[in-house]
Amino acid sequence: MSGGVDSSVAALLLAEQGYEVVGAQMKLWDYSDVGEGTYEDNRCCITESIADCRLVCDAIGAQFYVLDMTERFRKTVIEYFVSEYLAGRTPNPCVVCNSEMKWKALLRKAEEIDCNYVATGHYAIVEKGDSGRWRIRKGTDASRDQSYVLWRLSQEALSKTLLPLGGMHKTEVREMAKKHNLRAVDRPESREICFITDNDYRRFLREWEAGMGRTPEAGEIVHADGHILGRHNGTAFYTIGQRKGLGIAHPTPLYVQAIDTENNRVIVGDNDTLFGSELDATHINWVSREPSSEPFEARVKIRYRHEPTPATVTPLTEDTVHVTFKDKQRAITPGQSVVFYEGDVLLGGGIIA
Amino acid sequence: MKQIYLDHNATTPVDPEVVEAMLPYFVSRFGNPSSVHYFGREAKVALENSREQVASFIKCKPTELFFTSGGTESDNIAILGTAYRLRDRRKHIIIGASEHHAVLRPAEHLACDEGFAVDYLPVDSEGFTSPEKLADLISEQTALVSVTHANHETGTIQDIKSLTAVAHEKDVLFHTDAVQSVGKLRVDVDDVGVDMLSLSGHKIYGPKGVGALFIRRGVLISPLFHGGLHEKRRRPGTENVAAVVGLAMALEIAQRRLESDQRHLGELADFLIEGAMGAIPDCHLNGPRKNRVPQTVNISFHGVEGESVVLSLDAENVAVSSGSACTSGTGEPSHVLTAMGVPAVAAQGAIRFSLGRSTTKEDLKYVLEILPRIIERLRAMSPVYNQGK
Numbered sequence: 080m081s082g083g084v085d086s087s088v089a090a091l092l093l094a095e096q097g098y099e100v101v102g103a104q105m106k107l108w109d110y111s112d113v114g115e116g117t118y119e120d121n122r123c124c125i126t127e128s129i130a131d132c133r134l135v136c137d138a139i140g141a142q143f144y145v146l147d148m149t150e151r152f153r154k155t156v157i158e159y160f161v162s163e164y165l166a167g168r169t170p171n172p173c174v175v176c177n178s179e180m181k182w183k184a185l186l187r188k189a190e191e192i193d194c195n196y197v198a199t200g201h202y203a204i205v206e207k208g209d210s211g212r213w214r215i216r217k218g219t220d221a222s223r224d225q226s227y228v229l230w231r232l233s234q235e236a237l238s239k240t241l242l243p244l245g246g247m248h249k250t251e252v253r254e255m256a257k258k259h260n261l262r263a264v265d266r267p268e269s270r271e272i273c274f275i276t277d278n279d280y281r282r283f284l285r286e287w288e289a290g291m292g293r294t295p296e297a298g299e300i301v302h303a304d305g306h307i308l309g310r311h312n313g314t315a316f317y318t319i320g321q322r323k324g325l326g327i328a329h330p331t332p333l334y335v336q337a338i339d340t341e342n343n344r345v346i347v348g349d350n351d352t353l354f355g356s357e358l359d360a361t362h363i364n365w366v367s368r369e370p371s372s373e374p375f376e377a378r379v380k381i382r383y384r385h386e387p388t389p390a391t392v393t394p395l396t397e398d399t400v401h402v403t404f405k406d407k408q409r410a411i412t413p414g415q416s417v418v419f420y421e422g423d424v425l426l427g428g429g430i431i432a
Numbered sequence: 433m434k435q436i437y438l439d440h441n442a443t444t445p446v447d448p449e450v451v452e453a454m455l456p457y458f459v460s461r462f463g464n465p466s467s468v469h470y471f472g473r474e475a476k477v478a479l480e481n482s483r484e485q486v487a488s489f490i491k492c493k494p495t496e497l498f499f500t501s502g503g504t505e506s507d508n509i510a511i512l513g514t515a516y517r518l519r520d521r522r523k524h525i526i527i528g529a530s531e532h533h534a535v536l537r538p539a540e541h542l543a544c545d546e547g548f549a550v551d552y553l554p555v556d557s558e559g560f561t562s563p564e565k566l567a568d569l570i571s572e573q574t575a576l577v578s579v580t581h582a583n584h585e586t587g588t589i590q591d592i593k594s595l596t597a598v599a600h601e602k603d604v605l606f607h608t609d610a611v612q613s614v615g616k617l618r619v620d621v622d623d624v625g626v627d628m629l630s631l632s633g634h635k636i637y638g639p640k641g642v643g644a645l646f647i648r649r650g651v652l653i654s655p656l657f658h659g660g661l662h663e664k665r666r667r668p669g670t671e672n673v674a675a676v677v678g679l680a681m682a683l684e685i686a687q688r689r690l691e692s693d694q695r696h697l698g699e700l701a702d703f704l705i706e707g708a709m710g711a712i713p714d715c716h717l718n719g720p721r722k723n724r725v726p727q728t729v730n731i732s733f734h735g736v737e738g739e740s741v742v743l744s745l746d747a748e749n750v751a752v753s754s755g756s757a758c759t760s761g762t763g764e765p766s767h768v769l770t771a772m773g774v775p776a777v778a779a780q781g782a783i784r785f786s787l788g789r790s791t792t793k794e795d796l797k798y799v800l801e802i803l804p805r806i807i808e809r810l811r812a813m814s815p816v817y818n819q820g821k
Contacts, residue, residue, distance in 0.1 A: 101747075142746060146739075191740035191810055192747060 080104050080135070080143075082128025084256045084263045085200030085244060087135045091259060092243040093198055094139035101194055102136040102143040104129060105185060107152040107176075108274045131262055138259070148184055155179040157274065161287055164280075164315040167338035168414025171228070171383070172272055178231035186236060196241045201225045203425075204245035205237050213237035214367035217423040220248040227383050230418045230428030231364050281316045298343035300327060303336055303352055311345045314338050320353055320410030334410075354407040360417045360429035363398045368419075368426040370397070377419040377426055379404070381411055387420045400429060436750045436795045440635075440788035441584055441612060441728060446678070447637040453681040454639065457674035465671050466660065475673050482680035486644055489683045490610075490629065491620040498645045498663045499676050503611035504534040506630035506645035507578075509667065510607040511538040513653030514576045514628075515548060522575035525550045526566065529771035530559055532584050535609055536767075539578070552771075553579060558720040559588030559772050563598045574604045581629075582613035585768040585784055586719030587728030589617065596625040605651060611635055611643070615686035616693070616725055627651045633675065637789065638682030642675035689789075697787050698726035700796060704785060705729055707800040712807050714817075718769055718782055727787040732769075732778040735817025736810040741783050744806045750799055753784050777816060 080086040080102045094100050129145060136143035156176050163170035186197045202218030203226040213234050217224040232240070244252055256264045271278040288295060295313025302308050309327045311317060316324075321335040325347065336348040358381070368375075372394050378387035379402055389405040402417060411431060418428035437445075457478060463471030465479045480494070487494040500506045515525060527539045529552040542548035551569045553561040561579065570577065577599045582589050592608050599606040607628035610619055615636030621629055628651065632643040647653060647666065659668030686693075708731055709715055718730040733741065738754025745752055765779035774782070785799075811817045 142743075144743060187813075188740065190813060191737070192743040193809065 080132040082131035088252045088255050089200040089243045100141040106147045163414050167340040169318045169412045170414045173228050182236040198241035205240045215425040219246045223249050226425045300345045303348035317345050319412040353410050355411045356407045357403045358411050359432040361399050363429040365427040367424045380418045382415050438785045439751045441786035443634045444637045450678045450681045454674045454678040482676045485680040491622045492646050498666045500643050502643040503632035506643050507534040508538050510628040516654040518575040523548050524573040526577045528553045528579040530768040559586050563594045566598045570602050576605045578607040581608045581610040582725045584612050586730045587725035589723045593624045633679040639675045639678040642679045701726050704796050711804045729785040733781040733807050735814045736781045
């Protein structure tokens with residue numbers, strides 16, 4: 080439970096359906112770790128949000144616990160986040176938080192207190208397919224579908240998952256929240272990374288590295304044709320497709336095309352150079368689809384805000400695939416999650432290499 | 433289903449007799465004791481009568497007893513107040529290694545922000561420190577020694593009398609946090625010789641928000657609060673008359689019941705210890721069998737996480753704690769157990785059962801029914817427990 084509308088309504092629904100609900104908020108970070116003074120009032124780990132969780136749990140007669148998981152979160156999510164940027168990739172920490180924290184550490188805790196499921200307010204559907212395999216499907220409300228961030232969940236985790244909002248529309252959920260007088264209804268909903276509440280990942284990285292006694296190394300910004308155009312203040316602060324903040328005067332708009340950590344260079348080019356028709360992906364997790372070595376057609380998402388697009392997925396090894404798109408895609412970014420769909424069924428996913 | 437409360441070291445229900453005694457001071461006898469008129473006099477009488485009662489309970493003079501908002505405040509006044517007054521001449525503080533945070537943090541503050549040196553008195557595997565260990569650390573630079581009388585997590589009772597004697601030999605002031613012992617054990621400041629002592633209402637069936645600090649005549653402290661002349665300037669602020677009256681009544685009741693409570697709780701605690709350790713393998717008692725506050729039973733169940741046991745018991749309507757109420761919520765093992773040499777793995781699985789006046793044998797029988805199941809289930813899931821099996 081975050082204290083927000085979705086997880087609160089999820090708890091209310093489950094109680095209505097007759098489940099014995101135990102509410103839990105994971106304490107994941109301390110402000111001093113992630114930049115004091117930048118936090119806003121609509122996120123987890125804040126007194127107000129905890130108070131809102133308590134009110135909801137009180138209303139349904141549920142126990143509520145705040146579980147301290149800051150150490151584990153730091154190691155599995157924050158350190159992953161930082162090291163990916165340092166390696167020239169653009170990570171999606173929520174994906175890792177879901178598989179390592181919510182559906183591993185928290186699931187484990189739930190089992191220890193004799194709970195059968197972990198439930199969240201994610202807009203997605205988990206169900207058992209005809210083959211006996213657990214499937215993830217997109218949420219009914221297409222504009223809110225969150226199946227994308229769940230691609231790493233194992234079959235075991237899925238078998239112990241309840242997502243009560245999957246078949247609902249956001250408007251229905253908000254109505255239910257209003258009906259129950261949830262304070263969260265009036266708070267703006269936020270979409271940023273939970274531990275970077277001002278949305279400034281560059282500030283976060285700078286401060287984190289400074290805390291480790293490290294400063295980012297400046298280097299060259301190079302055009303794809305070889306010309307040195309300027310200086311960058313650390314490759315970690317750049318992401319594929321980025322246009323702003325290059326500090327280069329140029330007759331045509333320039334975009335970050337690639338990040339060369341080996342030579343500490345940021346490579347830029349014009350918009351056309353951003354388009355590619357294939358990618359390799361690692362850390363593949365098969366969800367609704369049985370693992371196999373046969374290539375197959377699918378609709379593929381290469382980032383959260385992206386329309387799944389037709390492609391051929393060719394498994395290379397047990398956990399790597401090659402993807403060839405029918406149409407060229409803009410800004411294929413290493414480190415982002417690539418997820419394969421068939422209709423509304425999430426077949427599996429991986430990380431863009 | 434009835435809730436079974438076994439967390440009396442965290443707090444206690446207020447005795448109905450105490451509530452009765454307090455009530456008049458909210459609505460009818462509401463005066464400010466500092467007022468000259470009838471209302472003030474009425475309140476003042478109640479305040480001073482209470483002071484006499486509390487003083488007689490710990491065998492000090494009423495003029496040596498100051499009311500505060502509780503144990504934490506009393507500890508802060510004693511430790512910081514002494515340190516600030518003596519800082520020009522003495523900059524060394526000694527506290528026990530197993531102190532409650534209300535003692536630890538003021539000492540830490542003195543070390544980190546005020547230029548003091550702080551040493552921690554080591555304890556043995558049962559939690560006892562010794563006069564010899566104190567003698568090793570003490571010097572003419574020492575401003576204050578503070579050692580808790582009875583430990584909040586394990587119930588270990590320190591020999592405060594001998595420790596105080598060592599401090600006085602070197603002309604060093606001695607303070608003890610007696611929050612967990614007053615009302616449960618006989619506490620006589622005259623016999624023991626301490627210079628300062630903290631006590632709290634809500635640990636002995638009195639209200640929250642009130643406590644007291646004994647400061648022996650002749651001992652001076654720098655007050656932390658500045659304001660009116662209340663409590664001889666040791667602690668300004670309009671006195672919480674109702675709560676003070678409650679505290680006095682709670683101690684009067686404790687006086688009456690002390691022996692029978694000790695006996696009753698001792699028997700129940702033994703029943704719990706034998707029952708739990710008999711039915712569950714791989715566990716041990718943290719703290720001594722003797723020289724322990726009878727109601728406190730701290731048991732480590734190897735291979736499981738205390739938090740999971742607490743939540744599982746909570747689901748079955750049994751209230752206990754792991755670590756102290758203040759520290760559970762962090763993933764760290766208790767510093768009290770660590771100081772006793774309990775390995776982290778065992779410390780993580782420590783559960784504190786603290787019994788009270790309302791605890792019955794039936795309550796404990798129920799606990800003994802469900803506890804082994806819970807531990808077994810957790811151990812079956814535990815990679816730590818199953819290593820090497």
